[in-house]
Amino acid sequence: MALPKHTELHYRIWHYFYLTICGAVFFFLIAPLFVIFPLSFNAEEFLSFSDGMKSLDPDAFSLRWYKDMIYGTKNPWGLAAKNSFIIAIFATIGSVLLGTVAALGLSSRHMPYKGIIMAILISPMIVPLIISGVAIFFFMAKAGLAATHTGIVLAHIILGTPFVVITVTATLSGFDHSVTRAAASLGSNPVNTFMKITLPLILPGVISGGLFAFVTSFDEVVVVLFLAGLENTTIPIQMWTGLREQLSPTILAVATCLIILSTLILVTAELLRRRSERLRGINR
Amino acid sequence: MSSETKQILTTDGIPLEVSLKKAERRNKIKAFLLVAPLLLFLIITYVFPIGDMLMRSVDDKMVTEMLPKTFKAMEKWDGKELPEEEVFEAFYLDFRKLVDEKREGKLSTQLNYTKNGFKSIIKKLRRKSKNFEEGNYKEQIMAVHKRWADVEYWKAIKRRAPAITGQKYLKGMDMYKNENGEIVSVEEDRRIHRILWLRTLEIAFFVTLFCFLMAYPIAHLLATLPMKYSNLLMICVLLPFWTSLLVRTASWMILLQQQGVVNDFFVGIGLVADDARPEMMYNKTGTYVAMTQILLPFMVLPLYSVMKTISPSLMRAGKSLGGTPIVAFWKVYFPLTIPGIGAGCLLCFILAIGYYITPALVGGASGTLISNQIAFHMKSTLDWSFASAMGLMLLSGVLVIYWVYNKIVGIDNIKLG
Numbered sequence: 001m002a003l004p005k006h007t008e009l010h011y012r013i014w015h016y017f018y019l020t021i022c023g024a025v026f027f028f029l030i031a032p033l034f035v036i037f038p039l040s041f042n043a044e045e046f047l048s049f050s051d052g053m054k055s056l057d058p059d060a061f062s063l064r065w066y067k068d069m070i071y072g073t074k075n076p077w078g079l080a081a082k083n084s085f086i087i088a089i090f091a092t093i094g095s096v097l098l099g100t101v102a103a104l105g106l107s108s109r110h111m112p113y114k115g116i117i118m119a120i121l122i123s124p125m126i127v128p129l130i131i132s133g134v135a136i137f138f139f140m141a142k143a144g145l146a147a148t149h150t151g152i153v154l155a156h157i158i159l160g161t162p163f164v165v166i167t168v169t170a171t172l173s174g175f176d177h178s179v180t181r182a183a184a185s186l187g188s189n190p191v192n193t194f195m196k197i198t199l200p201l202i203l204p205g206v207i208s209g210g211l212f213a214f215v216t217s218f219d220e221v222v223v224v225l226f227l228a229g230l231e232n233t234t235i236p237i238q239m240w241t242g243l244r245e246q247l248s249p250t251i252l253a254v255a256t257c258l259i260i261l262s263t264l265i266l267v268t269a270e271l272l273r274r275r276s277e278r279l280r281g282i283n284r
Numbered sequence: 285m286s287s288e289t290k291q292i293l294t295t296d297g298i299p300l301e302v303s304l305k306k307a308e309r310r311n312k313i314k315a316f317l318l319v320a321p322l323l324l325f326l327i328i329t330y331v332f333p334i335g336d337m338l339m340r341s342v343d344d345k346m347v348t349e350m351l352p353k354t355f356k357a358m359e360k361w362d363g364k365e366l367p368e369e370e371v372f373e374a375f376y377l378d379f380r381k382l383v384d385e386k387r388e389g390k391l392s393t394q395l396n397y398t399k400n401g402f403k404s405i406i407k408k409l410r411r412k413s414k415n416f417e418e419g420n421y422k423e424q425i426m427a428v429h430k431r432w433a434d435v436e437y438w439k440a441i442k443r444r445a446p447a448i449t450g451q452k453y454l455k456g457m458d459m460y461k462n463e464n465g466e467i468v469s470v471e472e473d474r475r476i477h478r479i480l481w482l483r484t485l486e487i488a489f490f491v492t493l494f495c496f497l498m499a500y501p502i503a504h505l506l507a508t509l510p511m512k513y514s515n516l517l518m519i520c521v522l523l524p525f526w527t528s529l530l531v532r533t534a535s536w537m538i539l540l541q542q543q544g545v546v547n548d549f550f551v552g553i554g555l556v557a558d559d560a561r562p563e564m565m566y567n568k569t570g571t572y573v574a575m576t577q578i579l580l581p582f583m584v585l586p587l588y589s590v591m592k593t594i595s596p597s598l599m600r601a602g603k604s605l606g607g608t609p610i611v612a613f614w615k616v617y618f619p620l621t622i623p624g625i626g627a628g629c630l631l632c633f634i635l636a637i638g639y640y641i642t643p644a645l646v647g648g649a650s651g652t653l654i655s656n657q658i659a660f661h662m663k664s665t666l667d668w669s670f671a672s673a674m675g676l677m678l679l680s681g682v683l684v685i686y687w688v689y690n691k692i693v694g695i696d697n698i699k700l701g
Binding site: 011018019021022025026028029030032033035036039046047048049098099101102104105106108110111112115117119120121123124126127128129130131132133134135136137138139154155157158161165215218219221222225226236239240243244247251252255258259262263265266269270 | 321325329536662
């Protein structure tokens, strides 16, 4: 954003002021994440930069907290990670299946009562989590599914489907329905048409919806707090307990791992979005 | 003409109009069947349970079921003078049954909610009633304690007769029904819920405002920069968006604590003395700072997607027609971004008003919101009907905003990432 040569001084000042503000906001957004990285390698037990770290003394850094995360006595992270992944994977599969099929129906121009149905399907995303948590807890308690993996997976399917519905309907909005008609006129049955024509075209939307569902489940703590027993502990639950009781550097090691995971998910989601836009012929 | 068009037949000999309607209906059913599994699933596991919350929040069957004969006898009582012997006898019979089932403690707790002073007189009645003689229960009960001869206590019992009550909703607004059935507020120093509601609104409002003020410039920068720079900067917005909420809250806890990084920095540059480090966490400040950073991406993304569609030539045209950049911005650019502002602000506000995790961790006592109170009653006091009532009060507020959002933005226009 170079300014033209003839720009007057006060506009120049204003322009740099504006850039400084933007820089500050970007810093505010991203800097907190980067504090965690170095501190998770702290050799000491404190959660601030030691003098050794400030002078980049190699002895001030260690992998101590990562070792503690993996090998520590009584450590809950192994079980939590296992549970988190199992729950998130099943919740993602459920959300993607239900959400994609529903999105196909919603995108049809024949769909009756589209507005109200869409509002219901999206509501778990809008309703505050604490209320969803209370309601889902009442249901799961009655159904005998409290403190089971099944119950948590079902709860996360509820919370995850709106994201799939939104991303897939968005992908379908640019979808050229004449290709499916062409397939049908060439003798393909609806299932075959869906698998061979529709699905490959909307796949980026489906996958990015799936990523949202995965992250929602993997990161979800409010509803799980109501539902989980000791056996069903997840990473967010362990972090929540840890943050409430005592902020230990081990949590920072876990947090660093989670940041790396979210970076990978971000990159995947971005690549998918661009691919989807290219496929749908949207040039930006 | 019209009679002729009706004559058009398909190859099967059915009028075209009928055949088309049939096809239309078939398509409708097909579309609906695709949505049905998810809709059914959500209705069973989500919509009904919210209805269940409503039932629980007004449910007051406990006392009704404990004193069935008493309430039946009380139907004829006008509620002014002390009730007749009949009511006392019914009450005695109900009470003996409760004592046999060891449930009189529950009754005393419940009645004590309605009027203070029931606990001790019920205890006394339990002891004395073992030796009651048959007949003339009115005299015998009134002799146990002078409060049993006080009509106010019998009125209090009668107030618990209906099986449904709005009492939990009143309690959520720090109000209650007094002896005369009037709705009054509790004493000034006990109005904890009103403070929480107001604080929730205040924090949600200011967090939304801060998000807007911070998001507007950077969304504008992202939308006007060339692609290769803006993609890089976009990562600064998207990475926090995809990062675990607990990780982001943890990082604020590290930054803001008294021995934390921000305080170290302030001491380092000599802004504050080492022994006078300000409390930036476990109070409102902590909630404001952390929630603003966490919700900022939800404001940036809708603003960005709107600003991206505004052609830069509009601003140039505004300037070439004699407007200063400020006038051109205010008269041309800003009005065009209003849909994005509306979407972003409503989304932020909805999310902020129901926030639970971050205030619970960094908010301390003065920075917690209504959600924390709901969780407290769900997990600690186990007053689930009160938690349900407050949840539904919050929900109705959110639904109003949701409805507005739907009107302004359209729910299918939510964009993610």
